Every structure is written in C-alpha cells, then in structure tokens.
Amino acid sequence: MVKSVLGVNHQGLTDWLIQRVSAVIMMLYSVGLFAYLIMHPGLDYAEWHALFSSKCMKLATLLFILSLLFHSWIGMWTVFTDYIKSFLLRLVLQVFLLLSLIVFFFAALWILWGV
Amino acid sequence: MNLATQRFDAVIVGGGGAGLRASLELAQSGLNVAVISKVFPTRSHTVSAQGGINAALGNTDGSDDWRWHMYDTVMGSDFLGDQDAIEYMCKHAPETIYELEHMGLPFSRLDNGKIYQRAFGGQTRNFGGELVHRTCCAADRTGHAMLHTLYQRNVAARAKFFNEWFAMDLVKAEQGIAGVMALNIETGEVVFLQARATILATGGAGRIFQSTTNAHINTGDGFGMVLRAGLPLQDMEFWQFHPTGIAGAGVLITEGSRGEGGYLINKEGERYMERYAPHLKDLSCRDVVARSSMIEIREGRGCGPKGDYVLLKLDHLGTEVINKRLPGIRELSITFAGVDPLKNPIPVVPTCHYLMGGIPTTVHAQVLTVKNGQDHIVEGLYAAGECACVSVHGANRLGANSLLDIVVFGRAAGLHVQQSVREGLGYRTPSSADIEAALSGLNRWNNNQNGESVDVIRNELQKIMQNDFGVFRTAEHMQEGFKKLEKLQERLKSASIKDKSQYFNTSRIEALELDNLMETALATAYLANERTESRGAHARYDFPKRNDRDWLKHSMYFSDGTIDFRPVNMKPHEVEPIKLKDRE
Amino acid sequence: MRFSIYRYNPETDKKPYMQDYDLDSEANSCYMVLDALLAIKNTMDDTLTLRRSCREGVCGSDGMNINGKNGLACTTHLSSLKEPIIIRPLPGLPVIRDLVVDMTQFYQQYEKIKPYLQNSEPVPAKERLQSPAERAKLDGLYECILCACCTSSCPSFWWNPDKFVGPAGLLQAYRFIADSRDTEKSERLADLADPFSLFRCRGIMNCVDVCPKGLNPTKAINEIKELMLEEAV
Numbered sequence: 001m002v003k004s005v006l007g008v009n010h011q012g013l014t015d016w017l018i019q020r021v022s023a024v025i026m027m028l029y030s031v032g033l034f035a036y037l038i039m040h041p042g043l044d045y046a047e048w049h050a051l052f053s054s055k056c057m058k059l060a061t062l063l064f065i066l067s068l069l070f071h072s073w074i075g076m077w078t079v080f081t082d083y084i085k086s087f088l089l090r091l092v093l094q095v096f097l098l099l100s101l102i103v104f105f106f107a108a109l110w111i112l113w114g115v
Numbered sequence: 116m117n118l119a120t121q122r123f124d125a126v127i128v129g130g131g132g133a134g135l136r137a138s139l140e141l142a143q144s145g146l147n148v149a150v151i152s153k154v155f156p157t158r159s160h161t162v163s164a165q166g167g168i169n170a171a172l173g174n175t176d177g178s179d180d181w182r183w184h185m186y187d188t189v190m191g192s193d194f195l196g197d198q199d200a201i202e203y204m205c206k207h208a209p210e211t212i213y214e215l216e217h218m219g220l221p222f223s224r225l226d227n228g229k230i231y232q233r234a235f236g237g238q239t240r241n242f243g244g245e246l247v248h249r250t251c252c253a254a255d256r257t258g259h260a261m262l263h264t265l266y267q268r269n270v271a272a273r274a275k276f277f278n279e280w281f282a283m284d285l286v287k288a289e290q291g292i293a294g295v296m297a298l299n300i301e302t303g304e305v306v307f308l309q310a311r312a313t314i315l316a317t318g319g320a321g322r323i324f325q326s327t328t329n330a331h332i333n334t335g336d337g338f339g340m341v342l343r344a345g346l347p348l349q350d351m352e353f354w355q356f357h358p359t360g361i362a363g364a365g366v367l368i369t370e371g372s373r374g375e376g377g378y379l380i381n382k383e384g385e386r387y388m389e390r391y392a393p394h395l396k397d398l399s400c401r402d403v404v405a406r407s408s409m410i411e412i413r414e415g416r417g418c419g420p421k422g423d424y425v426l427l428k429l430d431h432l433g434t435e436v437i438n439k440r441l442p443g444i445r446e447l448s449i450t451f452a453g454v455d456p457l458k459n460p461i462p463v464v465p466t467c468h469y470l471m472g473g474i475p476t477t478v479h480a481q482v483l484t485v486k487n488g489q490d491h492i493v494e495g496l497y498a499a500g501e502c503a504c505v506s507v508h509g510a511n512r513l514g515a516n517s518l519l520d521i522v523v524f525g526r527a528a529g530l531h532v533q534q535s536v537r538e539g540l541g542y543r544t545p546s547s548a549d550i551e552a553a554l555s556g557l558n559r560w561n562n563n564q565n566g567e568s569v570d571v572i573r574n575e576l577q578k579i580m581q582n583d584f585g586v587f588r589t590a591e592h593m594q595e596g597f598k599k600l601e602k603l604q605e606r607l608k609s610a611s612i613k614d615k616s617q618y619f620n621t622s623r624i625e626a627l628e629l630d631n632l633m634e635t636a637l638a639t640a641y642l643a644n645e646r647t648e649s650r651g652a653h654a655r656y657d658f659p660k661r662n663d664r665d666w667l668k669h670s671m672y673f674s675d676g677t678i679d680f681r682p683v684n685m686k687p688h689e690v691e692p693i694k695l696k697d698r699e
Numbered sequence: 700m701r702f703s704i705y706r707y708n709p710e711t712d713k714k715p716y717m718q719d720y721d722l723d724s725e726a727n728s729c730y731m732v733l734d735a736l737l738a739i740k741n742t743m744d745d746t747l748t749l750r751r752s753c754r755e756g757v758c759g760s761d762g763m764n765i766n767g768k769n770g771l772a773c774t775t776h777l778s779s780l781k782e783p784i785i786i787r788p789l790p791g792l793p794v795i796r797d798l799v800v801d802m803t804q805f806y807q808q809y810e811k812i813k814p815y816l817q818n819s820e821p822v823p824a825k826e827r828l829q830s831p832a833e834r835a836k837l838d839g840l841y842e843c844i845l846c847a848c849c850t851s852s853c854p855s856f857w858w859n860p861d862k863f864v865g866p867a868g869l870l871q872a873y874r875f876i877a878d879s880r881d882t883e884k885s886e887r888l889a890d891l892a893d894p895f896s897l898f899r900c901r902g903i904m905n906c907v908d909v910c911p912k913g914l915n916p917t918k919a920i921n922e923i924k925e926l927m928l929e930e931a932v
C-alpha cells in the first residue's frame with residue numbers, strides 16, 4: 001500500500017517547512033533593512049516615512065510580520081507541548097498566545113496602513 | 116504451595132539465533148508460543164558472530180555443490196559427525212540463506228548483486244580439492260545482522276517474549292518434560308511455564324574456561340537443566356579452541372580475516388602454517404591451526420616478552436579490504452589490543468570458543484536419551500543451536516557452520532513441534548515432587564548462609580579447566596583436574612550469596628549459572644578422561660592418534676557419573692557414505 | 700582508583716544515593732570500566748547491579764553514564780577517565796535498580812517504526828539482487844546495537860518519550876527506508892510526518908556525540924526529512 005506523505009497527518013512536515021521558509025523570509029527582510037540603514041546614514045523621519053509608504057515595502061513588511069507570527073506560534077507550540085504536560089494549562093497558554101498573536105497582527109496592520 | 120502457572124503450546128528457552136528461528140516458525144503458524152531469554156534477545160551471544168555462514172551457493176566461484184560442503188564438514192568433524200544430519204544441514208543450507216536474505220539480512224554483495232561469499236577454513240571444491248569461497252557474510256558482523264533480522268521478523272510475527280527471565284530447571288513428568296521453572300529477574304517472581312513442547316536453545320558454555328571468546332552469559336544453563344532432569348549430554352569432551360582470540364582479552368578475531376588473506380606468523384616472522392599444512396595453510400581446520408600455534412609457542416617461537424602469543428598479519432591486505440570487509444575487526448583490535456591492523460599485526464592465541472557436544476537430538480531436534488544401548492525420544496523436549504548435538508560438528512566444527520546449524524535446526528525444531536501439536540501432543544502434569552525438584556536449586560541459594568562466594572568458586576573452576584583440559588590433554592593432568600573439580604563441587608554445595616533481595620538480583624542469577632558451569636565442567640572432565648584417543652579438538656599427548664576401531668562413537672554422560680555410547684551415523688540418505696580416511 | 704556509583708534498590712532504599720568504592724584496578728587487572736565494576740561486584744559488594752553480556756561492545760547491554768557521558772562500560776578505557784569516576788544509569792529512563800534502567804519505552808519506539816523489511820513483490824527463488832552501491836547505503840545504519848546511549852541523551856526524548864521515536868528508532872527507520880529491497884518507503888515516510896515522531900528532533904546532536912558505534916542518527920534524520928520533502932512536492 002502506498003501512502004502519500006500528504007495524505008496523512010503531516011503537520012510535522014508542514015510546520016517544519018513553515019519554520020524554514022519563515023526563517024528565510026525574516027532573514028532576507030532584516031538583511032535588506034539593515035543594508036538600507038547602512039546606505040542611508042543619518043536617516044530622518046521623512047525618508048523613513050517615504051520608505052514605508054511604498055507598496056513594495058508595505059508588502060514585504062507584512063510578509064515579515066506574518067512569518068514572525070507563524071514562526072513564533074510553531075516555536076511556542078513546540079515548547080508548550082514539550083514542557084507543559086497538563087492539558088488544561090497548555091490550552092489556556094495556547095489560547096492566550098494565539099489571541100496575543102492575532103492582536104499583534106492587527107496592530108501591525110493598523111500601524112503599517114496608517115503610514 | 117501456590118505456584119503461578121502459565122500454559123503455552125510451546126516454550127522456547129533462548130532468544131539467540133536458534134531460539135528466534137524456532138519461534139518465528141511457530142509464531143507464524145499461529146501457535147501460542149513464548150520465548151524466554153535471560154537477556155533481551157538481541158543481546159544473545161549470536162550477536163558476536165563475525166565471519167559468516169556457509170552455504171554452497173557458488174556466487175563468488177561460479178559453482179559449488181552441497182555434497183562438497185558435506186564432505187568438508189564430515190572431514191572437519193574428524194568423522195564423528197552424523198552423516199545423515201550433516202547431509203540434512205548442507206542440503207538445506209542454500210534455501211536457508213535465501214530465506215534469511217528475504218527476511219532482510221543485509222548481506223555483503225558482489226558486483227552482480229548476489230550475496231558475497233568469502234573463503235573460510237576447511238572449505239574445498241570437489242571433495243578436498245582447491246579452496247572454495249562458501250561463506251556468506253555481512254562484512255564481519257554476520258551474527259549481529261542475523262540476530263537483529265530474526266528478532267525483527269519476530270516483532271513482525273508478534274511472538275510473545277519473556278525478556279530477562281531465567282529458566283532454572285526443566286520440570287519433569289512421568290512421561291517426558293512438562294515445561295520449565297522460570298524466574299522473572301526484574302521482580303523475583305517464580306512461574307511454572309507449562310508447555311506441550313519445550314525447546315532448549317540456550318547456547319554455549321565457554322565460560323567454564325578462563326580465557327574464552329564467549330560472552331559472560333554463556334554458562335551452559337541448558338546443560339545443567341538437562342543433566343539435573345536425569346538426561347544425558349553427548350561428546351562434551353570436544354571443545355573448539357579458536358586460533359585467533361586476542362591475547363589477554365580473549366575477544367575473537369574472525370577466521371574471515373584469514374579468509375580475506377591474512378596469515379599467522381611466529382617471532383621469526385615465519386608463516387608457520389605453510390610448514391604444518393602445506394595445502395590449506397592458514398585455512399586448515401581450526402583444531403589443526405590451534406595446535407600448530409600452541410606448538411610454536413611451546414617450542415619458544417612465540418612473540419612478546421613472555422613468548423606466549425603469535426601474530427596475525429593483515430596489513431598487507433590494504434586499507435580498502437580491511438575497511439570494507441573487516442571493519443569490526445579493526446575496531447576490536449584497536450580497542451582491545453591497542454593495535455591498528457592497518458599498520459601492525461595483532462597478538463593472538465588459541466582461545467576457547469565453541470562446544471561441539473551438547474544435548475543429543477534427532478535431525479528434527481527431538482531430544483534423545485539412551486537406555487540399554489537404545490535411543491529413546493524424550494517426550495515434549497527439543498533442543499537446537501549450540502546447546503544441541505545433532506551432531507553436525509562431530510569432533511571439530513568448521514568455521515561458519517554454526518550459524519548455519521542454528522537456523523537450519525531452529526527451523527527444524529519449529530516445524531516438528533508444529534506437526535506434533537497438530538497430531539495431538541498434549542500437556543504433561545508434574546507431581547509435586549517434580550515441582551519441588553525444579554525449585555531446589557533456587558531454594559538452596561536462598562537459604563545458604565556464610566559460605567564461600569560465587570566468584571571464588573567460579574575462578575577456581577575456570578582455572579582448573581584452563582590448565583588441565585586445554586588444547587593438549589594428558590591423563591595425568593586430567594585426573595588431577597578431575598579430582599580438584601570433585602572437591603570444588605562439594606564446596607559449591609555450601610557456597611552462598613550475600614544479596615538475598617528479589618528485584619533484579621544478578622548475584623542470584625550468577626549463582627544459579629555457576630551450578631550449570633559446574634555440571635558442564637564435570638561432563639567435560641568425565642568424557643575427556645574417558646576418551647583415550649586424539650580426534651578433532653580432543654588432542655592427547657598420551658594417545659596422539661585417532662582410533663577408529665575403539666572410538667568411532669559418541670560418548671554420553673549422565674550426572675550420576677554413568678557413561679554410555681552411541682554409534683556414529685554413517686548412512687546419509689541421498690549420497691554415498693563418506694569413508695574413513697586421514698586428515699591433513 | 701575511586702569510583703562513585705549511583706545506588707538504588709527499590710526494596711530497601713527510599714531514594715537513590717551515590718556510593719564510593721576504592722578499587723586497586725591494577726591488581727585486579729582492570730582495563731575497561733566494565734572490568735572494574737565486575738571486580739567491585741565480585742570482591743567488594745555483590746549487591747551492585749548492572750547488565751552485561753558480550754564484554755566487547757556488540758550486545759548493547761551495558762550502556763551507562765560515565766563521568767557525565769553515555770557510553771558502554773565494556774569499551775570505555777579506565778585510562779581515559781578522570782577520577783573519581785562517576786557512574787550513573789542512563790538518564791531519562793526509569794531506574795529499576797542501581798545501573799539497570801527500564802528500557803520498555805525505548806523498545807516501544809523501536810517497534811513503532813516497523814523494524815523489519817517489507818516487500819510486497821513475489822518472493823524470488825534465489826536472493827533478491829542488490830548492488831554493492833545500494834548495499835553500501837545500509838552501512839552506518841544496520842550496525843546499531845540498541846544500547847540506548849543516544850536516545851537517553853536526547854532532550855527531545857526526555858520530554859516526549861511516548862511520542863518522539865528518538866535517534867535509535869529513527870536510525871532504524873532510515874535503515875529500512877534506505878534499503879533497496881523495501882517497497883514501503885512512502886508508507887514509512889508518511890508514518891513519520893506528524894509533529895512528534897520525527898520532527899521533535901532539534902538537531903542538538905547529543906546522539907552523534909555519544910554513539911559507541913560511531914553511528915550518526917542526526918544525519919539519518921535529515922535524510923528522512925529530505926525524502927519527505929521530495930515525496931511532498
């Protein structure tokens with residue numbers, strides 16, 4: 001019998017992939033931002049504002065934030081399931097984390113599109 | 116008394132190659148079978164086997180014939196092997212190997228994808244002609260690969276295991292054997308395992324000698340059990356000394372290292388086997404090579420400051436052959452001899468390795484006893500593997516024939532038990548006296564106080580066997596050793612252990628094992644004294660020649676000191692008998 | 700030589716403690732840790748409890764924690780160790796007595812990966828062919844002796860001994876995935892794709908560091924991940 005990896009519970013594989021991909025995105029974004037900062041010494045508010053007004057930058061930042069959220073969710077979920085053996089406590093912590101991540105996401109959106 | 120009892124169609128004592136092959140056969144047939152083993156199965160001694168397993172496949176040479184394999188085995192046995200049994204084994208060898216391959220055993224391969232076969236001692240083409248490559252292997256870890264594969268198949272077949280349970284004694288019944296009395300090592304609980312058929316696969320007893328290639332657990336428990344049940348052991352004088360145990364450590368260097376082209380040298384650097392055996396040289400039978408090495412050492416041509424070992428030279432084989440074919444050997448000699456065989460020769464010395472004798476059985480692994488010169492089958496009892504004496508090895512086993520023996524006759528035992536159960540083999544009920552008898556050893560150790568320690572007696576026993584029943588034997592030494600053994604046996608009766616706890620009491624296990632070592636040593640001493648000839652591994656200064664007129668027969672020993680004999684079977688079914696002749 | 704050994708007997712001790720022994724290792728001709736432990740047991744204290752069998756590093760009985768590192772007593776040279784030599788049972792597994800641990804969970808994880816060759820094709824009359832190159836893929840995998848040195852040094856296994864297969868089990872999983880004669884590769888990969896069985900490995904490499912046979916479970920684990928990816932895309 002042949003069972004495809006994707007035909008079953010493959011959450012481990014997808015989580016792992018997301019961790020890798022999100023890490024790469026976060027790294028590229030950080031390197032990019034860092035390079036921009038180095039090339040523009042003495043950056044003032046206007047330039048900074050202009051940078052974040054461009055559609056490209058907005059999208060990139062959004063992608064970065066999404067990566068960060070997924071990365072932390074998977075990371076924290078793993079940590080919780082490793083160390084917290086009480087189901088109830090884990091549930092509470094996970095819900096709390098999830099809610100904070102969602103709040104964080106909308107706050108980021110609000111700031112970003114407020115620019 | 117309240118004794119816990121569990122019932123099975125078959126109980127197998129031993130989770131080595133023989134036990135696991137038998138249990139696989141039975142578990143697959145749907146019988147209710149239990150395997151009990153004093154160690155987790157993959158820790159059984161089969162795991163240490165290195166060199167390989169023989170079968171006339173002809174993969175390396177292009178052609179081979181099981182009849183040639185049979186001829187070599189009979190010659191190797193110095194004609195003491197039963198020819199019907201040897202025929203059965205050699206004929207079934209190829210299918211047995213293919214079966215193991217299908218089970219998943221990771222054999223080494225030839226370029227054409229077939230199983231790689233190497234040269235081993237005493238293997239020839241065309242009834243004594245050129246050397247032949249007949250030994251299938253998985254690098255130099257064949258036993259490991261085989262044992263793990265068999266265990267894995269048993270996991271798949273869902274066999275029931277009692278791991279870390281110790282079988283103390285057979286439980287007799289009016290007719291035959293009712294089962295075994297077993298001790299759960301972890302909890303100290305005692306349970307009577309009742310079975311329609313009990314299969315002994317308890318392996319060897321190399322620990323009766325001081326210097327041995329055998330594991331600590333090879334204490335001949337099956338031998339002690341059989342003797343205490345009033346049954347005989349056969350050919351116990353035939354102990355094989357392997358030419359290449361690492362000097363000092365006893366750890367084995369496989370004959371496969373000579374099969375790959377290595378050879379032995381003395382302190383002058385001379386390849387002395389060319390002198391003793393010009394035809395097969397370093398690949399002569401083990402008894403021949405071991406004796407030659409001992410003569411070199413005795414005549415002052417040994418190596419080292421004390422001149423008490425010889426050297427095995429491998430460096431000329433080159434890095435590739437050693438790393439690909441003998442990686443485990445390299446690891447062992449670096450760890451235990453501090454020598455890298457890529458650069459320097461390994462110090463080796465003949466070391467106790469294998470017992471050709473054991474529990475007498477038919478080719479179907481049914482245990483035999485003798486009464487008034489007649490064979491009788493013991494109802495409900497089987498034996499297979501190194502503990503059994505079918506006898507396919509006679510007075511000297513060929514290298515790589517034991518792994519074959521254990522799977523061929525492990526399977527045969529499984530098949531026969533299956534058939535007997537189908538034909539209505541029932542349970543036998545022991546009397547309370549029988550139950551008492553099976554508990555008496557344990558009770559003695561539980562009750563004895565302030566006696567000598569197990570370690571002291573075990574050390575003395577090993578020293579006696581090493582000094583007086585070694586590679587070369589004489590009446591004078593043996594009789595002296597024999598007397599010492601008898602005295603030691605008396606002392607053993609009042610020996611004691613300090614640790615009387617229940618949970619995982621390994622001291623108590625070692626004590627029970629010591630009883631079995633003692634029985635085995637006595638059987639060896641009795642029969643070795645008795646046999647006034649030299650044959651195979653039994654070499655005497657005072658009787659240096661083989662004597663077929665008086666001694667072409669199996670000797671039998673009962674624990675009350677009775678000695679009896681059985682004829683050697685010289686009547687194979689499909690081929691002409693192999694006639695007596697002299698060996699090289 | 701001074702030894703400090705972990706002792707616990709469930710019948711008499713409320714909790715474990717360390718006991719010191721001074722052994723003249725030369726007089727007892729001890730070269731390896733196992734020789735020394737047996738000398739202590741035989742001549743000083745017969746209640747000291749440990750497993751042992753082959754005394755040559757192939758049966759996997761005597762895995763233990765020696766001066767903080769897991770290894771086999773029978774292949775660890777005394778001369779390579781600093782005194783006092785501190786000996787404890789393998790970490791992360793329940794202790795039965797002294798140096799003997801309960802390996803049930805370790806074996807269960809091994810059985811979980813279906814450690815046997817599966818081949819759905821008809822059985823040929825002779826051997827299944829396998830080229831030397833295909834066979835070479837099994838080197839470094841089949842040699843495992845199930846000593847549990849690796850798995851019991853793995854933090855991921857300590858936290859999830861019931862769900863994470865652990866390095867030894869995963870090494871064996873790969874041994875069958877990599878075998879050209881096994882036809883159930885996809886099935887085997889699928890069985891490991893959940894978040895726990897395989898993916899709890901964090902690549903800490905403790906396992907590689909301690910394996911007495913020089914095997915590399917981390918590498919095998921990464922190979923499995925790669926094959927899974929290939930299978931998924």
Ligand SMILES: Cc1cc2nc3c(=O)[nH]c(=O)nc-3n(C[C@H](O)[C@H](O)[C@H](O)COP(=O)(O)OP(=O)(O)OC[C@H]3O[C@@H](n4cnc5c(N)ncnc54)[C@H](O)[C@@H]3O)c2cc1C
Pocket residue numbers: 128129130131132133134151152153154156159160161162163164165166167168257258280281282283316317318319328329330332336337367369468469499500501502514515516517518519521
């Ligand atoms: C170092 C070495 C290398 C070898 N190399 C080769 C080789 O290359 N080729 C070859 O053909 N042969 C070789 N041999 C010989 C061969 O390996 C053995 O003869 C063979 O493996 C014995 O298998 P077995 O199943 O009979 O016994 P074992 O594998 O010894 O198993 C015995 C089993 O019985 C159990 N047992 C014993 N007593 C009790 C008890 N009282 N209660 C419960 N369980 C018990 C043990 O736990 C164990 O599971 C070698 C031997 C040695 C020592």
Ligand code: SF4
Pocket residue numbers: 852853854855856865866899900901902903904905906907916917
């Ligand atoms: S590499 Fe993975 S398996 Fe090995 S010790 Fe680390 S977490 Fe465990």
Ligand code: SF4
Pocket residue numbers: 842843844845846847848849850866867870909910911912913914916
């Ligand atoms: S991989 Fe190494 S450490 Fe782990 S069980 Fe196997 S042999 Fe022992």
Ligand code: FES
Pocket residue numbers: 751752753754755756757758759760761762771772773774
């Ligand atoms: S005793 Fe077998 S591995 Fe150490």
